[in-house]
Amino acid sequence: MMFAARIFAALLLLAVPATGLAEALRGTGNLGLVIERATGSVLIVDTSARETLGRVQGVGDLSHASVVFSPDQRYGYVFGRDGGLTRIDLLTAKIAGRVVQAGNSIGGAISDDGELIAVSNYEPGGVRVFDARTLAQVADIPATGADGKASKTVGLVDLPGRRFAFALYNAGEIWIADLSKVETPAITRLTGVGKLPYDGNVTPDGRHYLAGLFGEDGVVHVDMWQSPLRAERILDRYGHGEEPLPVYKMPHLEGWAAIGDRLLLPAVGRHELIAVDTRSFAEAGRVATHGQPVFAVARPDGRHVWVNFAHPLNDTIDIVDTLTLKVIHRFAPGPAVLHMEFTPRGNEVWVSLRDADRVDVYDAATFARKGQISAQKPSGIFFTARATRIGQ
Amino acid sequence: MWPNAALALIATMAAASAAETAPDPARLANLVRQDCGSCHGLTLKGGLGKPLTVEQLGPWDRDQLVHIILDGIPGTPMPPWRPLLSELDARWIADRLKQGNLP
Numbered sequence A: 001m002m003f004a005a006r007i008f009a010a011l012l013l014l015a016v017p018a019t020g021l022a023e024a025l026r027g028t029g030n031l032g033l034v035i036e037r038a039t040g041s042v043l044i045v046d047t048s049a050r051e052t053l054g055r056v057q058g059v060g061d062l063s064h065a066s067v068v069f070s071p072d073q074r075y076g077y078v079f080g081r082d083g084g085l086t087r088i089d090l091l092t093a094k095i096a097g098r099v100v101q102a103g104n105s106i107g108g109a110i111s112d113d114g115e116l117i118a119v120s121n122y123e124p125g126g127v128r129v130f131d132a133r134t135l136a137q138v139a140d141i142p143a144t145g146a147d148g149k150a151s152k153t154v155g156l157v158d159l160p161g162r163r164f165a166f167a168l169y170n171a172g173e174i175w176i177a178d179l180s181k182v183e184t185p186a187i188t189r190l191t192g193v194g195k196l197p198y199d200g201n202v203t204p205d206g207r208h209y210l211a212g213l214f215g216e217d218g219v220v221h222v223d224m225w226q227s228p229l230r231a232e233r234i235l236d237r238y239g240h241g242e243e244p245l246p247v248y249k250m251p252h253l254e255g256w257a258a259i260g261d262r263l264l265l266p267a268v269g270r271h272e273l274i275a276v277d278t279r280s281f282a283e284a285g286r287v288a289t290h291g292q293p294v295f296a297v298a299r300p301d302g303r304h305v306w307v308n309f310a311h312p313l314n315d316t317i318d319i320v321d322t323l324t325l326k327v328i329h330r331f332a333p334g335p336a337v338l339h340m341e342f343t344p345r346g347n348e349v350w351v352s353l354r355d356a357d358r359v360d361v362y363d364a365a366t367f368a369r370k371g372q373i374s375a376q377k378p379s380g381i382f383f384t385a386r387a388t389r390i391g392q
Numbered sequence B: 001m002w003p004n005a006a007l008a009l010i011a012t013m014a015a016a017s018a019a020e021t022a023p024d025p026a027r028l029a030n031l032v033r034q035d036c037g038s039c040h041g042l043t044l045k046g047g048l049g050k051p052l053t054v055e056q057l058g059p060w061d062r063d064q065l066v067h068i069i070l071d072g073i074p075g076t077p078m079p080p081w082r083p084l085l086s087e088l089d090a091r092w093i094a095d096r097l098k099q100g101n102l103p
Helices: A002-015 A384-388 B002-018 B025-040 B062-071 B087-099
Strands: A031-036 A041-046 A051-056 A066-069 A075-079 A084-089 A094-100 A104-110 A116-123 A127-131 A137-141 A153-159 A163-168 A173-178 A186-190 A197-202 A208-213 A219-223 A231-234 A257-259 A262-266 A272-277 A283-288 A293-298 A304-309 A317-321 A326-331 A337-342 A348-353 A358-363 A369-374 A378-383
Touching: A031 A075, A031 A348, A051 A369, A066 A104, A066 A378, A066 A384, A075 A104, A075 A116, A084 A104, A104 A153, A116 A153, A153 A208, A163 A197, A173 A219, A208 A262, A257 A293, A262 A293, A272 A293, A283 A326, A293 A337, A304 A337, A348 A378, A358 A378, A378 A384, B025 B087, B062 B087
Parallel strands: A153 A197, A337 A378
Antiparallel strands: A031 A041, A031 A378, A041 A051, A066 A075, A075 A084, A084 A094, A104 A116, A116 A127, A127 A137, A153 A163, A163 A173, A173 A186, A197 A208, A208 A219, A219 A231, A257 A262, A262 A272, A272 A283, A293 A304, A304 A317, A317 A326, A337 A348, A348 A358, A358 A369
């Protein structure tokens, strides 16, 4: 008994950092990071208390940024525009490692075993892979398309089996990299998939990878359960030859809406979402929206999808009922709604209002505002529950 | 859907022409950094879109830049900003980018 108590006391001492947030023992399952895009800083937030625990500065150019989390939900990996990959300790609110691994980046992913961080680059293109603990580079995958030119990469996601999928923006290809032997990555190349894939994502079961096309009306689908892998066009010519509207912000497929046997996807250059039946991959309906959707984020139970819009209609959120495919609530929380993130069980949703320097917290059932947090030009909001989800 | 979109565009075009005589530096600087910055980077060093640095823009004269800002580049994600910006706004932006002195 005495012995056990001593061990417990020793473990307690080890577990409590000398400085920072964790003056008492605490978990990280209800924490998250909010990107402050203009100041290159991130806020560490507590989603239960609806408050900020700390700010970490020196994270570089975050004009486009995304985050993945370690399996223990203690570390957030921030992918910055300037090629910076920063490992942030949520318990101590400190940078626990940082490399500037490229000239210009768009995002990244963490392998299913939590050991590898892959980063998708614009400059010099391709994907680079890092040890998640040390941030030492362990693989470099240049993305040279069938045309022989180096390509920017987009839509990088993790897949089961220490694999990653991504799209080649310039070359119009989708690559699947198997890093089960990291020193010799095995690449499957799917070529000629369509013009200018701008983003991609995988369904929460890790099965269906979809990439949106900017250069033509259509979406590319790869069923990761099939062998050999094939890229198939879906929603072909969804614009039916209509002139697309100007696109003032690229749609994002990250955090997309996968509900039961449906996906809701933003249509490029159109004020609508397109519903896709995931059994047939045929169109299953459309939702007319306030503007051009940027994010369509499903409440974790799939009952509603919250949608924000491109400039200049970006002060508004539409909430779509996923049974009827109708907008059931439309409201304008403030200027420049950039991102929405649900708490893990979906009871609340956090909304970043870039031009109001504020993050609002809404009740997901009543749509009433329950709190607000000051933030400097906030953009992406990422909660640690993402650590447990494929493709996030 | 189309009537809504058209009305929204008409409303923003009306707002833009009302601003014809007076570019608003604070509004335009925020637009360039935050909204153009979505593709070109907050520091304008590039992203999906090309860098908008003084060196990058060197070969282009102001009128060419104004034309690209207002009418976009077909076949690329660069959209026409004419529905949202006046000629004077575009000239102000082009000058500031060429000189590298965006507020």
